[in-house]
Amino acid sequence: MGRSAVTDDVQEAYGPGHRPPLPPEEDRPADDREVGVGPWPGGEGAWPKDPRYDPELLREGDRRNVVDRYRYWRVEAVRADLASRAHPLQVAIENVSQDLNIGSIVRSANAFNVSGIHIVGRRRWNRRGAMVTDRYLDVRHHPGPEGLLAWAIAEGYEPIAIDNGPGSTPLEQARLPERCLMIFGSEGQGISEQLLAGCSRLHRIGQYGSTRSINVAAAAAVAMHAWVLQHGGPAPD
Incomplete structure (x- = not known):
C-alpha cells in the first residue's frame, strides 16, 4: 500500500x-x-x-x-x-480483604530482615506478592487488635501507626524506637480505629505530588527503610 x-x-x-x-x-x-x-x-x-x-x-x-x-x-x-541477626523491628498488617499488598509488605520485611510479621484479622491472606519469602519469617496471627496490642505490651514493643490521617506527624522528622512495632492498615480502609487508638503515635510519609496517598505496600517499604537508616547499620551485601 x-x-x-x-x-x-x-x-x-x-x-x-x-x-x-x-x-x-x-x-x-x-x-x-x-x-x-x-x-x-x-x-x-x-x-x-x-x-x-x-x-x-x-x-x-x-x-x-x-x-x-x-x-x-x-x-x-x-x-x-x-x-x-534479625532486627528488633516488627511489622503488623490489618487483613481486611484478600489484598496483594500484604504479600508485598512481607517481601519487603524479609528484605529488611525484620524479626516478625503480624497478620491482624483474617487468617488467610494472599501470598502471591510475598514470593515465598514468608517461609523465612516468623509470621503470627491475631484475630483482632487487642491480641496484637497485648503482645506488644508483653514484649516491650512500641506500636507506631503509619498513615496520613488527621494528627499524623512527619516520619522524616521522627526518632523511631529500636523496639518498634510498625502498624499498617489495609489499602483503602486504612488502620482501624481500635488499633489506631492503641498506637503511641501516628506518622505520615511526606509527599510532593498530586496523589492523595501512597500505596500501602510502598509506604511500608519506605517506613521500614527509615527505621533501618536509624538502627540497622550497613547491609551485609
Whole structure:
C-alpha cells in the first residue's frame, strides 16, 4: 500500500506527526530472567559436607528467590541464619480483604530482615506478592487488635501507626524506637480505629505530588527503610 489512505487516516485520527499506538505486548512477567544456579558442579562426590546444604537442591539446582549466600541451603538453615541477626523491628498488617499488598509488605520485611510479621484479622491472606519469602519469617496471627496490642505490651514493643490521617506527624522528622512495632492498615480502609487508638503515635510519609496517598505496600517499604537508616547499620551485601 502507498502512503495515501493509511497515512491520511492516521494523521486525521492522531494529528500531524503522530503514529498510531503499538499493538499490546505478549502477556508475560515483567522479569522473566532465569535466576539461581543449576546442580552442584562435579556431582555428588563433590558436594559440601556442611549440614546447612540441602541434598535435593545440590542435585537438582536452586532456582529460589534467595541471595547467593543462601544458594543450596535448607529452608530451616536460612531461617536460623536470618533470625540470628534479625532486627528488633516488627511489622503488623490489618487483613481486611484478600489484598496483594500484604504479600508485598512481607517481601519487603524479609528484605529488611525484620524479626516478625503480624497478620491482624483474617487468617488467610494472599501470598502471591510475598514470593515465598514468608517461609523465612516468623509470621503470627491475631484475630483482632487487642491480641496484637497485648503482645506488644508483653514484649516491650512500641506500636507506631503509619498513615496520613488527621494528627499524623512527619516520619522524616521522627526518632523511631529500636523496639518498634510498625502498624499498617489495609489499602483503602486504612488502620482501624481500635488499633489506631492503641498506637503511641501516628506518622505520615511526606509527599510532593498530586496523589492523595501512597500505596500501602510502598509506604511500608519506605517506613521500614527509615527505621533501618536509624538502627540497622550497613547491609551485609
